[in-house]
Amino acid sequence: ETGVTQTPRHLVMGMTNKKSLKCEQHLGHNAMYWYKQSAKKPLELMFVYNFKEQTENNSVPSRFSPECPNSSHLFLHLHTLQPEDSALYLCASSQERYTEAFFGQGTRLTVV
Amino acid sequence: QKEVEQNSGPLSVPEGAIASLNCTYSDRGSQSFFWYRQYSGKSPELIMFIYSNGDKEDGRFTAQLNKASQYVSLLIRDSQPSDSATYLCAVNEAAGNKLTFGGGTRVLVKP
Numbered sequence: 001e002t003g004v005t006q007t008p009r010h011l012v013m014g015m016t017n018k019k020s021l022k023c024e025q026h027l028g029h030n031a032m033y034w035y036k037q038s039a040k041k042p043l044e045l046m047f048v049y050n051f052k053e054q055t056e057n058n059s060v061p062s063r064f065s066p067e068c069p070n071s072s073h074l075f076l077h078l079h080t081l082q083p084e085d086s087a088l089y090l091c092a093s094s095q096e097r098y099t100e101a102f103f104g105q106g107t108r109l110t111v112v
Numbered sequence: 113q114k115e116v117e118q119n120s121g122p123l124s125v126p127e128g129a130i131a132s133l134n135c136t137y138s139d140r141g142s143q144s145f146f147w148y149r150q151y152s153g154k155s156p157e158l159i160m161f162i163y164s165n166g167d168k169e170d171g172r173f174t175a176q177l178n179k180a181s182q183y184v185s186l187l188i189r190d191s192q193p194s195d196s197a198t199y200l201c202a203v204n205e206a207a208g209n210k211l212t213f214g215g216g217t218r219v220l221v222k223p
Contacts, residue, residue: 043213098211103155
């Protein structure tokens with residue numbers, strides 16, 4: 001079992017759909033992150049949770065809504081997305097905030 | 113705007129040679145530096161981290177940090193075709209305590 005697990009691996013959704021991405025870490029880490037990776041662009045930090053509390057929201061549109069029920073689980077709720085939101089969404093965790101982070105396999109999201 | 117800059121490449125390296133990757137950063141107060149490897153279609157994988165000036169070696173990889181000049185580099189010795197990937201530099205910016213990634217350098221190791 002990998003340290004950080006993301007589901008689903010692939011997701012195609014229409015602009016009016018609501019879906020959720022799930023991330024689970026088995027490393028006992030205290031910080032979790034959502035990143036967005038678009039083609040030809042650097043990794044973009046979206047949200048940071050430290051001990052279940054959101055500590056950063058990097059000016060992310062409200063159509064992306066994170067949820068962290070406990071230190072091991074992180075969700076990203078999606079609604080009314082746009083085609084430009086199509087990207088690889090990566091979850092990561094680290095022992096402390098911004099120490100070495102370990103990534104999940106990512107969810108490849110396509111918005112049609 | 114804090115920045116982390118990398119040459120996008122591709123950096124073409126013959127098999128068995130040394131691949132040298134560079135990364136510069138703008139925040140002089142940065143404390144932690146990371147190198148990730150990302151194969152096409154896969155997620156980034158941590159391969160090295162360095163906190164102090166100087167060299168840090170791990171197998172065929174050597175990370176070099178020079179805080180005065182604000183650069184961090186990665187050397188891959190005895191490059192193998194399996195090293196072909198994009199290498200991402202990440203810097204923990206002290207001021208905002210934020211981990212910022214560079215755009216990555218694509219490395220191609222040719223047999």
